[in-house]
Amino acid sequence: MSVSQALRETALVLQPISQTARLDAELLLAHALGITRNTLLLDQHGLTVPPGFAKLVDRRLAGEPVAYITGVRDFWTISVHVTPDVLIPRPDSETLIEAAIDHFGARSPQRILDLGTGSGALLLAALDQWPAAQGWGVDISPAALAVARGNAERLGMADRAAFQEGDWAEGLTGTFDLILINPPYIAQDEPLAGDVLREPQGALFAGPEGLDDYRRIAPMLPRLLAEGAVAAIEIGHDQRKSVSTLLSDQGLEVAVRHDLAGHSRCLIATRGGGVG
Incomplete structure (x- = not known):
């Protein structure tokens, strides 16, 4: 079977279980070919077509996400390794980096904090964007931190990225110019389907309204934000009002940024003066 034929047939086979069947086929075959x-x-x-390709397709048909099969995911300007211990970085989360770039303009943040760092994708993308910056990533999962440290090493950023185990910003001291946060925000009883069912549930669900972690994080932000700093916080498409209220109650000014689909995706919180 030719490569082009294998791609066509595999895309057809994957169509019932994937909205990106052709892309999946291409990524899996490229991975099989090295x-x-x-x-x-x-x-x-x-x-x-190598013999191992069929087994990769079988894993995808069984519901395993492509990123877990290949172990790699592209995000912003970098590629990170991912395992089932971390969420798979998604294009929607790149909205946080875009918001930060707009905030700083020609300037560069010097100290970057990533709360709930997971694979380290957000922090490492920011460090790639601003080569003079230093970053800190916090996560409650030791397994996730191992993935993040490995990514920092592979990307040559181990000297600029420090990772530590922690429960959000509990016990964290100092201030930061940029804070990136992608917390769990799915309501506990919200039905899910597809790839997300294979991802770590503790990084997805946040109580009956999906707001439990925002309620904990919001009071921490004023003491962490340096003068002129910004926090870019990912939200669910219907959480703009509720999370904005939590942030405003802490004396923060809040703006919103939309993702490519037009959904409210990122709240931009500052101590004052707005973000332009």
């Missing part, structure tokens, strides 16, 4: 997806798409001459 090449990048771009290389696969640009030059298929001389390539043959």
Whole structure:
């Protein structure tokens, strides 16, 4: 079977379980071949479908996310390794980096904090964006922190990224120019389907309204924000009003940024003066 035929047939097979069947097929075949997806798409001459490809497709059909099968996920300008111990970084979360870039303009944040760092994707993307910055990532999961540290090392950022176990910002001292936060925000009884069912549930659910962690994080922010600093906080599409109120109650000014689908995705909190 040719590579092009394998891609077509695999995409058809995956269609019932994936909204990105063709992309899945390309990523899995590239992984099986040990090449990048771009290389696969640009030059298929001389390539043959390896025997292990069928097993990868079977894993996808069983509901395993592509990122867990390949162990890699692209995010912003970097690629990070992921395991079932961490959430899979999603394009929606890049909205936080975009908001931070707009806030700082030509300036660079010097101290960056990532609460609930998981794979380290947000923190490491920010450090890639601002090479002079130093970063700290906090997570309650030792397994997630191991993944984040490994990513920092692979990306050559281990000297600029420190990771520590912690319960949000409890016991954390000092102030930061940029705080990135992607907490659990799904309501406990909200039905889920697809890839997300395989991801760590503790990083997804946050009580009956999906607000439990926001309620804990909001009071911590005023003491952590340096003068002129910003906190970029991911929210669910219907949580703008409720989370904005929690932040405003702490004396913070709040703006919103939308993702590519037009949903409210990121709240931008500052101590004063707005973000422009």
